[in-house]
Amino acid sequence: MGGRKVGIIYNDTKPSALRAVKDLSELLAEQGCQVVTTPGWNGILGFSHRQGPICYTPIAQVTPREFDEQMEFAIVLGGDGTVLTAARQLAPVGIPQLNINTGHMGFLTETYLGKARTAVEQVLRGEFLEEVRSMLEVRVLRQEQVIWEALVLNEAVVHKEPFTGMCHFEIVIGRHSLVDIAADGLIVATPTGSTAYALSAGGPVITPEVQVFQVIPICPHSLGARGLVYSDQEALVLYPPSNHEYVILSTDGSSGCYIHPTDRVHIARSRYQTRLIRLNPPEFFEMLREKLGWGMPHIAKPESVELP
Structure with missing residues (x-):
């Protein structure tokens, strides 16, 4: 045809x-x-x-x-x-x-x-115009074999089942030293995903064109545990806690798998990108204001209103 x-x-x-x-x-x-x-x-x-x-x-x-x-x-x-x-x-x-x-x-x-x-x-x-969004490739490895993988636009989440109780997750980003994070779970998000689950967990909003990812602890058990923004040119490797039989990996809320203590999760920028069609030049701050109420002007109460 x-x-x-x-x-x-x-x-x-x-x-x-x-x-x-x-x-x-x-x-x-x-x-x-x-x-x-x-x-x-x-x-x-x-x-x-x-x-x-x-x-x-x-x-x-x-x-x-x-x-x-x-x-x-x-x-x-x-x-x-x-x-x-x-x-x-x-x-x-x-x-x-x-x-x-x-x-x-x-x-x-x-x-x-x-x-x-x-x-x-x-x-x-x-x-029309095109706007390009970066994506994650998430792979679960058991020894050296890939046992599960997914392409992700928003975020990958690793957490304990049931979703309560602290775990010790270990992560390595690029060439940097291993870090231990005590939390209910971890979120690894793209700039697109920064306005989704990562935002609810206290992460920063990142404009779509910035070439970074972020890792956000979920309910961390430390005053010093904070979210981290890092270069999307570096891969993140996550090692699940060894004191739990299983933890769960979830990607974009619609897919996932169980992870054994000996597995590892490899998360890196994908060579694939999401190409969004825009009918007008994209205005990210306007979208934040319209959808999430960001940057709305403060309106004082009228003087005629008597407070109790």
């Missing part, structure tokens, strides 16, 4: 997204485009069972078969969770993604469902 090739990744649990798939597919077909659709759950790797064998899909094999280098761009219909799973599928083949919000927060989305047709038409005319 000839013509321009466009993909659609959608959240198949939302009726609004399902209706939008039909509407946008018809629009693209009218413009002579070949349309390929797939639900977002293809990018959810799932969680390995503690007692069962570890099964995983290698990073380069998560992309659906028909989503290839000939695809001009992909439309993502859903909330931030769908955007994260779509990024895992699209980044290995370098497909830009236009994220259309059918969820709630929509921090990573570019526009809303009511403006979807206008947005797609604008992209088809070539009137």
Whole structure:
């Protein structure tokens, strides 16, 4: 089939997204485009069972078969969770993604469902910009064998099960000395992930273009334990606590596996990147203000209000 090739990744649990798939597919077909659709759950790797064998899909094999280098761009219909799973599928083949919000927060989305047709038409005319976001490659090694891996846009989290109780995690960043951190868990986040779980755990907000990652302790048992921002050119190796049978690795909230005391977790910048389609020049501070209330002006109480 000839013509321009466009993909659609959608959240198949939302009726609004399902209706939008039909509407946008018809629009693209009218413009002579070949349309390929797939639900977002293809990018959810799932969680390995503690007692069962570890099964995983290698990073380069998560992309659906028909989503290839000939695809001009992909439309993502859903909330931030769908955007994260779509990024895992699209980044290995370098497909830009236009994220259309059918969820709630929509921090990573570019526009809303009511403006979807206008947005797609604008992209088809070539009137858009691209913003590139760095990603993590997370690998679990048992001896020297990779037993699990994932491509990550937001963060990787390692914690004890159940999610209470202190552990001693050891990490090595690049050529630097080993560090012991006593905490409930650790978060390793990208600049994109700095506004997600890492923010809730007390980490700093990092603008997307800064070439760093951060490691944030979760409920650290020390007044001296603080988050650390480090160069994304250095890999981080995490050694799980030896006094617990298992800890859990979770990536972007939709995939993960159990880690044995003798395993190690290798986290490094990926050669793959997420390519976000922007309809206007991106304004990160405006997004922080709109979505998270950052930098809102302080408004004093009117003088006419009598306080008790």
